[in-house]
Amino acid sequence: MxxxxxxxxxxxxxxxxxxxxxxxxxxxxxxxxxxxxxxxxxxxxxxxxxxxxxxxxxxxxxxxxxxxxxxxxxxxxxxxxxxxxxxxxxxxxxxxxxxxxxxxxxxxxxxxxxxxxxxxxxxxxxxxxxxxxxxxxxxxxxxxxxxxxxxxxxxxxxxxxxxxxxxxxxxxxxxxxxxxxxxxxxxxxxxxxxxxxxxxxxxxxxxxxxxxxxxxxxxxxxxxxxxxxxxxxxxxxxxxxxxxxxxxxxxxxxxxxxxxxxLNPPTGTEAKAHMTRRVQKLAQFAEAKDACSACYGSLIYALDRLNDAGELKKGLPPVAIGQGYRGAKGEIGVGSCTSCFQKSLPGCPPKASEIVKFLKENWES
Ligand code: SF4
Missing domain, CATH: 3.40.50.11440 (LarA, N-terminal domain)
Structure with missing residues (x-):
């Protein structure tokens, strides 16, 4: 190495x-x-x-x-x-x-x-x-x-x-x-x-x-x-x-x-069962369907950065994420599984820094 x-x-x-x-x-x-x-x-x-x-x-x-x-x-x-x-x-x-x-x-x-x-x-x-x-x-x-x-x-x-x-x-x-x-x-x-x-x-x-x-x-x-x-x-x-x-x-x-x-593709599913209340508050801004853990975790970190910047507001459309969105249409999503959405960030999984930039530029109520 x-x-x-x-x-x-x-x-x-x-x-x-x-x-x-x-x-x-x-x-x-x-x-x-x-x-x-x-x-x-x-x-x-x-x-x-x-x-x-x-x-x-x-x-x-x-x-x-x-x-x-x-x-x-x-x-x-x-x-x-x-x-x-x-x-x-x-x-x-x-x-x-x-x-x-x-x-x-x-x-x-x-x-x-x-x-x-x-x-x-x-x-x-x-x-x-x-x-x-x-x-x-x-x-x-x-x-x-x-x-x-x-x-x-x-x-x-x-x-x-x-x-x-x-x-x-x-x-x-x-x-x-x-x-x-x-x-x-x-x-x-x-x-x-x-x-x-x-x-x-x-x-x-x-x-x-x-x-x-x-x-x-x-x-x-x-x-x-x-x-x-x-x-x-x-x-x-x-x-x-x-x-x-x-x-x-x-x-x-x-x-x-x-x-x-x-070494292998992302796996697992979003672990909602283990979320603390603080993480759940961030997760309210996401709509996950069979999201891989690494993808979902990246979105949670990104939402936390946006929260730090005071950019999480009520009325924002939920950010779609997960394999359940493959081929589906929708407003805004992150990860290549949401590629058919009007606004979609590629990556499998995308990094939190990329998600922050994408949502700052594209997420509107
Ligand atoms: S984009 Fe990749 S990492 Fe994200 S949910 Fe789809 S398959 Fe999993």
């Missing part, structure tokens, strides 16, 4: 999807040496079941471990330090990782209890946990989700779990963006496996999951986070740390040159 590649896989068998994506990315060849110490870094921000949209699903860990052990890699460690105010061990159990560690005989390191060393991160002194730095190959496993301070959070910010609590507090006093960018000059991401199953609309700690049923693979954390902005209807500039990381040489935001490899 190359730095400009973006791999996507859709579905609901998350463990198998993980294995397929890693197989396709040929991760074993990228790691090469079977003696390497491999660190798996999920997001265990707080003690919360992954279905709430905050933490990495255990199936991604299980799939990654099965893939790696199947290719002869035995030196695996899961590591994480939850946010200040949460005990990592509680979050570890809440996400069901205790069972995974037992089943696969893989150890877990609570980085809140680890020693740390100070490094020079492109002119900023930052302490990083020693066990995180001792890894030879780091697999970052963030959740794609919103964040109340940094707008989005994914690969770059997930590395904040590799620093001691004292540094996490200091990062907040510095406004997060700059220190996150500098931290990423110290901790290299060798592979990024993104949990885009049901990340939260706008809070790091979850509560309003948006079901997408998708897993993404990247080599470049900056490209990853730029893509995440697009998926959630933001501009890359809206999350300042991404551009700062690019300036420091961590990676590239050049989505126009990215090579997007979709």
């Amino acid at each position: 190359k730095k400009r590649d973006i791999f996507l896989i859709h579905g609901t068998d998350y463990k198998e999807m993980t294995k397929q994506l890693l197989e396709r990315a040929n991760l074993a060849a990228d790691i090469r040496d079977q003696e390497k110490k491999i660190a798996l870094k999920p997001n265990l921000v707080a003690a919360s079941d992954p279905s709430h949209g905050a933490t990495t699903h255990g199936e991604l860990l299980a799939g990654t471990i099965e893939y790696l052990q199947g290719h002869g890699f035995q030196n695996l460690t899961i590591m994480e330090g939850s946010w200040v105010g949460e005990q990592t061990e509680r979050a570890f159990r809440a996400a069901g990782y205790d069972k995974i560690c037992r089943k696969y005989q893989v150890s877990f390191v609570d980085l809140q209890k680890d020693s740390s060393t100070e490094y020079n991160g492109a002119g900023m002194r930052i302490r990083v946990c020693d066990q995180a730095m001792a890894a030879d190959y780091r697999i970052n496993m963030p959740v794609l989700k919103g964040h109340c301070q940094t707008v989005v959070t994914c690969a770059l910010k997930n590395n904040k779990g590799l620093i001691p609590n004292s540094e996490k507090r200091r990062f907040h006093t510095m406004g997060l963006h700059k220190p996150i960018a500098h931290l990423n000059t110290i901790v290299q991401n060798d592979f990024i496996l993104v949990d885009n199953i049901c990340g939260d609309l706008d809070f790091e700690e979850g509560g309003n999951p948006v079901v997408m049923n998708r897993i993404l693979g990247f080599k470049d954390p900056v490209l990853c986070d730029a893509f995440v902005c697009d998926c959630m209807g933001y501009r890359t500039e809206d999350a300042a740390y991404i551009g700062l990381a690019e300036k420091l040489g961590v990676g590239s935001t050049d989505l126009a040159s990215a090579n997007i490899v979709c």
Whole structure:
């Protein structure tokens, strides 16, 4: 897999999807040496079941471990330090990782209890946990989700779990963006496996999951986070740390040159049963018929951006979405399934940023 590649896989068998994506990315060849110490870094921000949209699903860990052990890699460690105010061990159990560690005989390191060393991160002194730095190959496993301070959070910010609590507090006093960018000059991401199953609309700690049923693979954390902005209807500039990381040489935001490899077509159906009241309020503006999860989730993110901009008003015609509209006529729809509508946005699925632009230009009461 190359730095400009973006791999996507859709579905609901998350463990198998993980294995397929890693197989396709040929991760074993990228790691090469079977003696390497491999660190798996999920997001265990707080003690919360992954279905709430905050933490990495255990199936991604299980799939990654099965893939790696199947290719002869035995030196695996899961590591994480939850946010200040949460005990990592509680979050570890809440996400069901205790069972995974037992089943696969893989150890877990609570980085809140680890020693740390100070490094020079492109002119900023930052302490990083020693066990995180001792890894030879780091697999970052963030959740794609919103964040109340940094707008989005994914690969770059997930590395904040590799620093001691004292540094996490200091990062907040510095406004997060700059220190996150500098931290990423110290901790290299060798592979990024993104949990885009049901990340939260706008809070790091979850509560309003948006079901997408998708897993993404990247080599470049900056490209990853730029893509995440697009998926959630933001501009890359809206999350300042991404551009700062690019300036420091961590990676590239050049989505126009990215090579997007979709391993299978979108699947699933819109998960109305799991919607919180807040997501339901946005969904009132949509009329879904057999919409794939990734398509519907993109529309929900787009509606949230339009809501932020004060552009959701009563009287707007509902936005049609889903396979049930193939060949049907209507007023306005998103996704190639609505191509026979008077106004239709192509794409399968279209990204939230494209939906925002399309609805701003075409949605009238
Ligand atoms: S355009 Fe149709 S087939 Fe494609 S993702 Fe959307 S609902 Fe699914």
